[in-house]
Amino acid sequence: MIAGMRCAVCGTTVDIAVPFPWRCPNATEDDPYHVLHLVEGLDRPSLLDDPNPFVRYGPRLAWWAFARANGMTSAACEALTREVASEFGITPFERSAALSAELDLDLWVKDETGNVAGSHKARHLVGILLHLRAAETIGMLSDRPPLAIASCGNAALAAATLAAQAGWPLDVYVPTWMDDAVGERLDQLGARIHRCARRPDDPAGDPAMLRFREARSAGAIPFTVQGPENGLCLDGGRTIGWEMADQAAGAGIELDRAVIQVGGGAFAACVGAGLGREVRLDTVQAEGCAPLADAWERVVAIDRPERYWSQVMRPWNDPRSVADGILDDETYDWIADVRVMVESGGAPIVAPETDIVRAHEMATAAGYRVSPTGSAGLAGVLSERSRIHSGHRVAVVMSGVAR
Numbered sequence: 001m002i003a004g005m006r007c008a009v010c011g012t013t014v015d016i017a018v019p020f021p022w023r024c025p026n027a028t029e030d031d032p033y034h035v036l037h038l039v040e041g042l043d044r045p046s047l048l049d050d051p052n053p054f055v056r057y058g059p060r061l062a063w064w065a066f067a068r069a070n071g072m073t074s075a076a077c078e079a080l081t082r083e084v085a086s087e088f089g090i091t092p093f094e095r096s097a098a099l100s101a102e103l104d105l106d107l108w109v110k111d112e113t114g115n116v117a118g119s120h121k122a123r124h125l126v127g128i129l130l131h132l133r134a135a136e137t138i139g140m141l142s143d144r145p146p147l148a149i150a151s152c153g154n155a156a157l158a159a160a161t162l163a164a165q166a167g168w169p170l171d172v173y174v175p176t177w178m179d180d181a182v183g184e185r186l187d188q189l190g191a192r193i194h195r196c197a198r199r200p201d202d203p204a205g206d207p208a209m210l211r212f213r214e215a216r217s218a219g220a221i222p223f224t225v226q227g228p229e230n231g232l233c234l235d236g237g238r239t240i241g242w243e244m245a246d247q248a249a250g251a252g253i254e255l256d257r258a259v260i261q262v263g264g265g266a267f268a269a270c271v272g273a274g275l276g277r278e279v280r281l282d283t284v285q286a287e288g289c290a291p292l293a294d295a296w297e298r299v300v301a302i303d304r305p306e307r308y309w310s311q312v313m314r315p316w317n318d319p320r321s322v323a324d325g326i327l328d329d330e331t332y333d334w335i336a337d338v339r340v341m342v343e344s345g346g347a348p349i350v351a352p353e354t355d356i357v358r359a360h361e362m363a364t365a366a367g368y369r370v371s372p373t374g375s376a377g378l379a380g381v382l383s384e385r386s387r388i389h390s391g392h393r394v395a396v397v398m399s400g401v402a403r
């Protein structure tokens with residue numbers, strides 16, 4: 001069971017019974033370089049036999065431990081999950097015969113394209129929502145401050161889908177160039193859209209992110225898939241890794257590695273945490289935006305690199321790729337990503353744009369209705385192919401339905 005949270009930078013701990021543990025208490029506007037990570041307790045709670053992953057793995061989740069520490073029963077936690085996360089089911093994880101033959105590998109695909117809002121993103125967010133709903137139930141939250149997110153892609157769609165279902169107001173901060181189809185869908189879901197043009201007196205950085213931070217300072221809840229903004233996003237995302245581990249065991253196989261696409265980094269961190277250190281985890285970024293691979297060179301050269309965050313993780317200038325969902329100029333969750341790579345013997349892969357394009361064609365031809373972002377893990381396998389033994393069992397996640 002999760003015992004609490006601990007800042008991976010300054011070491012400050014937050015007990016699991018404390019509500020709203022979004023950010024490290026020492027994070028400030030001038031020093032935002034902190035991130036709360038989960039701390040595992042000694043006991044490993046047993047699973048519930050259920051097709052909904054948020055019920056099945058519920059007792060392992062941080063929001064559940066928070067609710068239990070504040071007097072909610074396990075039955076009440078389960079009932080709340082069935083209300084808030086009713087749409088989630090265990091997604092398919094199967095060997096792709098076509099891709100295995102083409103690559104001369106045993107290639108296993110976790111297909112997240114049919115998950116809530118068409119990607120894995122809702123898994124990260126629903127843990128935050130469950131924490132909020134539990135806090136309401138316990139009597140720690142009397143009104144509903146708005147949820148806020150800066151995104152114009154899968155994370156925004158997931159946030160809007162969950163917020164609509166919960167009847168909770170959501171503000172989405174988007175760049176001026178947002179895709180019209182995404183805008184329409186967000187609008188249908190009742191999200192309040194804020195198009196953020198750069199203002200003359202704005203400091204450097206993404207204006208949507210600046211407006212999001214202002215909203216958070218004014219009391220909005222960071223409903224985001226970036227650990228430094230809300231550490232609880234690193235909770236529910238682990239269900240995907242647990243599912244893959246259990247599905248592999250159920251199929252009687254052992255995975256050799258997982259190759260996971262990275263934007264902000266929360267996804268790879270959670271897959272790694274769920275799969276465990278026995279499965280090598282490699283991260284993939286496109287050659288036109290690879291801040292994690294860039295930081296890796298500096299990270300491995302120094303002791304406790306998290307102390308030097310702003311020097312180690314440098315924003316990428318002019319990110320570019322057709323995999324437009326992983327163009328985050330910084331890998332916000334680089335500390336957790338580095339940890340899962342170091343512990344499992346993995347490394348960052350930089351995929352040439354030609355491999356991003358080819359992987360998307362191969363994935364589509366193999367029957368996955370996935371976006372170039374969602375098939376970018378496969379691009380990493382292509383780029384790394386000559387260094388992987390033939391016949392090795394490699395897992396990728398196709399997330400992000402083609403729109």
Ligand SMILES: Cc1ncc(COP(=O)(O)O)c(C=O)c1O
Nearest residue numbers: 154263264265266267325399400
């Ligand atoms: C389909 C898809 N895969 C992977 C990612 C990367 O996730 P993260 O930003 O947590 O690294 C994203 C992020 O937007 C995504 O939309």
Ligand SMILES: [Zn+2]
Nearest residue numbers: 007010024034
């Ligand atoms: Zn801290």
